Amino acid sequence: MAQHRTALSVNVNKVALVRNTRHLGIPSVTRAAELCLEAGARGITVHPRPDERHIRSHDVYELAEFMKAWPDREYNIEGNPSQNLMDFIRQVRPHQATFVPDSEDQFTSDHGWSFPQDAERLAPLVAECKALGVRVSLFMDPTPEAMAAAKAVGADRIELYTEPYAAAWGTPDQAAQLERYRAAAQAALDAGLGVNAGHDLNRDNLTAFVRGVPGVLEVSIGHALIADALELGYAATVQAYNACIDAA
Numbered sequence: 001m002a003q004h005r006t007a008l009s010v011n012v013n014k015v016a017l018v019r020n021t022r023h024l025g026i027p028s029v030t031r032a033a034e035l036c037l038e039a040g041a042r043g044i045t046v047h048p049r050p051d052e053r054h055i056r057s058h059d060v061y062e063l064a065e066f067m068k069a070w071p072d073r074e075y076n077i078e079g080n081p082s083q084n085l086m087d088f089i090r091q092v093r094p095h096q097a098t099f100v101p102d103s104e105d106q107f108t109s110d111h112g113w114s115f116p117q118d119a120e121r122l123a124p125l126v127a128e129c130k131a132l133g134v135r136v137s138l139f140m141d142p143t144p145e146a147m148a149a150a151k152a153v154g155a156d157r158i159e160l161y162t163e164p165y166a167a168a169w170g171t172p173d174q175a176a177q178l179e180r181y182r183a184a185a186q187a188a189l190d191a192g193l194g195v196n197a198g199h200d201l202n203r204d205n206l207t208a209f210v211r212g213v214p215g216v217l218e219v220s221i222g223h224a225l226i227a228d229a230l231e232l233g234y235a236a237t238v239q240a241y242n243a244c245i246d247a248a
């Protein structure tokens with residue numbers, strides 16, 4: 001059993017994706033967030049991409065207003081600080097900004113920041129967030145050697161990009177992948193960083209991840225969780241994911 005309970009932050013991008021296929025406003029992104037928080041999610045995540053394919057600007061602001069009624073829960077906004085993210089951070093001041101090095105038209109996130117290449121442009125943006133009172137997490141591949149550099153640019157946390165772990169689930173590579181993430185998380189902890197994780201986590205692979213990777217403070221989960229919610233409903237789904245965390 002982990003020493004702390006890993007927080008579940010529900011990414012509601014995919015609710016907006018369905019909503020955007022009509023002009024009817026359903027399904028509601030804020031109602032989804034409300035049902036997830038009522039069921040025990042510890043936070044809400046959005047990744048407003050520049051093309052607004054799912055989360056749109058108005059969603060970011062409406063969720064910011066909505067989250068004021070949930071002062072003990074976390075609002076996490078993800079994105080590339082060289083694109084649209086910083087304007088949202090300046091206006092909304094969420095609890096956490098997760099910097100992700102996606103291109104403008106990226107299909108989905110598929111890699112973390114690179115050091116030393118990205119250090120010079122990240123440092124002032126990290127500093128600006130922290131001056132605004134916003135915690136900064138950097139989306140990172142599971143590379144232990146990069147963690148000291150992430151700390152050096154001022155980040156509070158890193159978010160381990162977990163798609164390679166998820167892709168290896170149920171294959172002979174599973175144990176080796178988990179070991180990569182364990183080592184990367186330990187290096188982050190040793191550097192004084194908090195550890196988040198996300199991308200393609202699901203009800204099958206979550207427990208082993210939280211059990212095997214030290215110090216995971218938060219998992220942000222969207223695609224699989226919202227797919228499960230189509231079958232089970234938001235409340236039962238959030239409870240099931242929290243049960244996966246507790247089973248670790």
Ligand SMILES: CC(=O)[C@@H](O)[C@H](O)COP(=O)(O)O
Pocket residue numbers: 013014047049078100107108109139198199222
């Ligand atoms: C950083 C990360 O892994 C998530 O933000 C993920 O990319 C969600 O974005 P999509 O919902 O657009 O795939």
Ligand SMILES: NCC(=O)COP(=O)(O)O
Pocket residue numbers: 011045078159197198199200201220221222223224225
């Ligand atoms: N930061 C990861 C996230 O928010 C959700 O990723 P996914 O579960 O949609 O792959």
